[in-house]
Amino acid sequence: MKKIGFIGYGSMSRMIADKLLEQEKIADEMVLVSTRTNGEKTETLRKRYPNVSFQSPEELAKQCGLIFICVPPMAVKETLTKINPFLQENAHVVSIAAGMTLDRLHAWTNRQITRYIPTLTSETGIGISLVVHSERVAEDSKKRLEGYLSAFSKVKNICESDIDAASNLTSSSPGFIAAIFEEFAQSAVRNSSLTKEEAFEFLIHSLLGTGKLLLEKQMTFEETLQRVATKGGITAEGAEVIQNAMPGVFDELFARTGKKYAEIKEAVRP
Template sequence: MADMIASKLLEQKKINEDMVAISTRTPGGRAESFIKRYPNVSRQSPEELANQCELLFICVPPIAVKEAVAQISPHLQKDAHIVSIAAAVTIEQLHKWTGSQVSRYIPTLTSETDTGTSLVVHGERVAEKNKKRLEEYLASFGRVKNIREADIDAASNLTSSSPGLIASIFEEFAQAAVRNSSLAKEEAFDFLIHSLVGTGKLLLEKQMTFEETLQRVATKGGITAEGADAIRQQAPQMFDEVFSRTLKKYEEIKETVSRGDQ
């Protein structure tokens, strides 16, 4: 996600290469690839980066956020704005670990195609100019939605996690077509992917709701209506289970982070 954020800002010309500095805990890999693509980006230690940058994205796993913030905090500029992309690390915890301005940002893979919704929660210390700067940057590759922190886990299922969840659903849909026909897997996937793209365009460009789309396709008593009825009978339990298990996982991560904070 760090690669995606920086790459999109550079592609959209919101920033120049000489405005970007990166620090990584794991030499090689994506960091080296990124610097090859953008040779004027500097690579620095966390302390050097904190000393020079006003806006800092912390892109590490939840359990590592405290350590990363502690490492840079003594070196931060007075007006520094820290943005954490980690799930389950709260504004309250970030405030506890640093006196700087802090925000949470939940990115989504779909931002790679300039679509999707970025979720943002700002801490009470964040100046309006810094809120505006961050949101203008993020808006260059998708929508930005300010959200109550209490809702961020459930909302993340609909934004950040949704590409994976949607892929899981339609993987099963395509496999069912293969099991119930002589279609090859590649054919089923091709048909379904193009249908997904077209449906997305209808929903966005024609501003149709899911229900309106169904009504346009499904004739009462017809084949599509029969399939839709089957989904409506079975899907609620499945999706309730999705939220039950994912929200439980968020709580488990929060407990792990809290234990490390003691």
């Protein structure tokens, strides 16, 4: 089987490697890691999986048929141009960086390229992996990659033009949801004698239960609201406040994040 390389060993890179190793989709001797920082996280990986090899980016490129580029967007060009002369002829390069279009990535290498947007929720085995393959990616390469990702997530192939908006709903949404419910909990504390810990506990269980209802009962958000909010009742009153206020908030969210994606694309020239 092809060896798998990870260039960069941050939060998402660790999640991908850990899930693949935990699910026994790959053996540790198949894994190579290149990282500028050696700390507690890499030491933990060494202890749990002693056959994982730590190499320079160039050496990793020589040995691996599938390579995950897990560096910040501004470091992608430097990384790809550095390893390009050493890549195997049929290498499959997977970039997880936001804002790095396939056209731009292909300006730095002519190998098979896939954009993959992971999500933190895949640490629990639940989440959507967004995937966009370039036309150069062979069917067996697509199948291999998607087989790996499906071990800990649901894989969705989407149009590249939709990837920024979709990323808001998958990769970024845990942060957005946390920000929303932090404010919800704080408001409960301000308007009652509940402690912050109690408010968090109540909301977390409500979030978990709502998610299970939506998935297991295949309910929509609208159906859930209808089940909970009796016409003229208390929940309906609160829901109306949210429905009046939130469209503008979320439109601004998409506008602001869209501007940030555009800034990243503009900053990184071919």
